[in-house]
Structure formats: C-alpha cells, structure tokens
Amino acid sequence: MEHVTAQGVEVPAIGLGTWRMTGETCRRAVGEALELGYRHVDTAQMYGNERAVGAAIAAADVDREEVFLTTKLALSNRTAEGVVRSTRASLNRLRTEYVDLLLIHQPHPTVADAETLDAMGKLVDEGLVRHVGVSNFSVDRLQRAREASPAPILTNQVQYHPFWDQTELLDYCRIHDLVLTAYSPLAHGGAIDDDTLDAIGARYGKSGAQVALRWLIQQDGVVAIPKSTSREHLRANLAVFDFALTDREMDAIARPSLVRTAESFLRGRLPF
Numbered sequence: 001m002e003h004v005t006a007q008g009v010e011v012p013a014i015g016l017g018t019w020r021m022t023g024e025t026c027r028r029a030v031g032e033a034l035e036l037g038y039r040h041v042d043t044a045q046m047y048g049n050e051r052a053v054g055a056a057i058a059a060a061d062v063d064r065e066e067v068f069l070t071t072k073l074a075l076s077n078r079t080a081e082g083v084v085r086s087t088r089a090s091l092n093r094l095r096t097e098y099v100d101l102l103l104i105h106q107p108h109p110t111v112a113d114a115e116t117l118d119a120m121g122k123l124v125d126e127g128l129v130r131h132v133g134v135s136n137f138s139v140d141r142l143q144r145a146r147e148a149s150p151a152p153i154l155t156n157q158v159q160y161h162p163f164w165d166q167t168e169l170l171d172y173c174r175i176h177d178l179v180l181t182a183y184s185p186l187a188h189g190g191a192i193d194d195d196t197l198d199a200i201g202a203r204y205g206k207s208g209a210q211v212a213l214r215w216l217i218q219q220d221g222v223v224a225i226p227k228s229t230s231r232e233h234l235r236a237n238l239a240v241f242d243f244a245l246t247d248r249e250m251d252a253i254a255r256p257s258l259v260r261t262a263e264s265f266l267r268g269r270l271p272f
C-alpha cells in the first residue's frame with residue numbers, strides 16, 4: 001500500500017468506501033478488505049453502518065493502530081454539543097477510542113462552520129480524534145474553514161473521477177499541503193464500462209475500473225476510496241500500484257462531463 005503524506009500525516013492511498021453497505025454485508029466487506037490489505041476505511045454517521053464497521057475492525061487480525069478510520073458528522077450533529085455527543089456515540093459504535101479523521105460531511109445551511117470546527121478541535125485535544133477535515137466544501141468555504149479551525153484541516157473529501165473536474169481544488173490542496181480525498185472514484189460505477197478506460201487498461205492487463213483508480217492516485221496529493229462488496233473487486237481495487245499511466249494517457253482519461261456524471265449517479269441507484 002502506498003501513502004499520501006500531507007502535514008506529516010500518512011494516509012493510505014486507497015481506502016474502502018462503505019456508503020450503502022450495512023449490516024452483515026458491510027461487516028463482511030470490511031473484514032475481507034482488511035484481510036486483503038486495506039488499511040483505510042471510510043464511514044459516516046449518516047451511513048448507518050458504524051456498528052458493522054467497528055465489528056469488522058474488532059474481529060480483524062489487524063491492530064486498530066494500523067487502520068486509518070474516518071467518520072463524518074451528520075447534518076443534525078453540527079452544534080458544539082452535537083459534535084461532542086455524536087462523536088462519542090460514533091466511537092462507541094465503532095468500538096474504538098479514537099478516529100483518525102473526523103469530517104464535516106457537507107456544508108450546513110445555518111450552523112457556522114466555526115462552531116463545528118471549534119468543537120472538533122476540542123475532541124482533538126482530548127485525543128478522541130486525530131485529525132479533522134471537511135467534505136463537499138468549495139475552495140472558498142474550505143479557505144474560510146481553515147482560517148476558523150483550531151486544528152489543521154487535513155482533507156476535503158469530494159467527488160472526483162474521470163468525468164468530474166477538480167483542478168481548482170487540487171491546486172489549492174497542493175499549495176496548502178492538504179489531501180484531496182476522491183469519493184465516488186469509479187463514478188458510482190460509471191467508470192466500469194468506458195471504452196477509453198478499457199482500451200488503456202488492456203495495455204497493462206488492467207480493467208477500466210483499475211485505470212480510473214490509478215489515474216486518481218497517480219496525481220500528487222490524491223487518495224481514493226472506492227466502495228465494493230465483492231471480494232474480486234476489493235482485490236482488483238488494491239492492485240493499482242504496479243503500473244503507471246503515461247502523461248498522454250492521464251490527459252486522455254480526464255473527460256469532465258456533467259451528463260456522464262449525472263447518468264452514472266442515476267444508474268448507480270437503479271435497483272437492477
């Protein structure tokens with residue numbers, strides 16, 4: 001496993017996303033991922049799966065200290081009191097004394113980021129949270145959050161894949177030594193049957209999905225958190241460190257498209 005280092009913190013370049021997996025499916029997928037070598041797991045209060053994630057980590061033959069564990073504050077838990085109460089409840093469900101990263105899941109329409117970040121900073125001081133960050137923040141809001149936060153902001157977790165551009169944010173993250181965490185790195189599944197990705201993958205004996213992940217992690221400062229419940233896909237998504245894309249291939253893969261992104265998002269939600 002390779003790591004991305006920012007602010008002296010090492011983050012495993014590939015993590016396991018766990019949105020829309022719950023219960024036994026989630027426990028099994030996280031357990032298999034840890035067995036296969038994943039050391040980074042992304043959950044959220046909103047996903048309703050912290051108990052399953054915690055059970056899988058507790059049962060795994062891997063020390064808790066080796067796993068980079070992220071959770072995110074739900075929209076309803078952003079007041080100072082809500083941050084502290086809900087994070088303690090998350091730790092309880094996750095069966096751990098600390099999380100490596102606590103994120104603001106999305107901008108709040110009324111609670112000031114400063115209030116939320118201040119409470120998150122207190123949790124860092126208490127040792128319940130190692131690092132703090134945000135998710136779905138614009139560059140401007142990220143800048144203001146960095147100014148307001150008593151603890152350094154390690155990452156902005158945002159949608160990033162071949163059909164969604166993040167050039168401006170990525171430049172900002174590199175200048176200020178932040179990690180860009182790419183969510184929905186497979187475009188919610190839309191990167192799986194793409195001719196360009198498949199053709200490039202064929203040159204290296206890799207799938208289109210693997211090329212999409214390689215494209216992300218080959219960019220300085222980017223980590224990716226693909227979700228999978230299939231052992232075969234979990235294994236494939238980790239096998240992206242043994243080949244490198246050329247500059248020309250990197251350029252050919254980036255094809256920002258609102259239509260492609262929206263299509264993939266909707267297809268990923270169909271029940272069939």
Ligand SMILES: NC(=O)c1ccc[n+]([C@@H]2O[C@H](COP(=O)([O-])OP(=O)(O)OC[C@H]3O[C@@H](n4cnc5c(N)ncnc54)[C@H](OP(=O)(O)O)[C@@H]3O)[C@@H](O)[C@H]2O)c1
Pocket residue numbers: 016017018019020042043105135136157158182183184185186187188189192207209210225226227228229230232233234236237
């Ligand atoms: N902060 C936020 O607001 C936010 C929003 C969205 C997502 N996220 C995080 O990002 C994670 C990933 O995003 P996502 O779940 O939206 O989508 P994704 O990782 O882009 O795509 C997941 C889909 O791709 C399939 N897949 C995975 N690996 C594959 C492979 N090697 N070959 C073929 N298909 C493969 C999965 O099916 P199988 O399960 O069958 O493999 C699943 O249908 C989430 O789980 C969550 O942790 C965060």
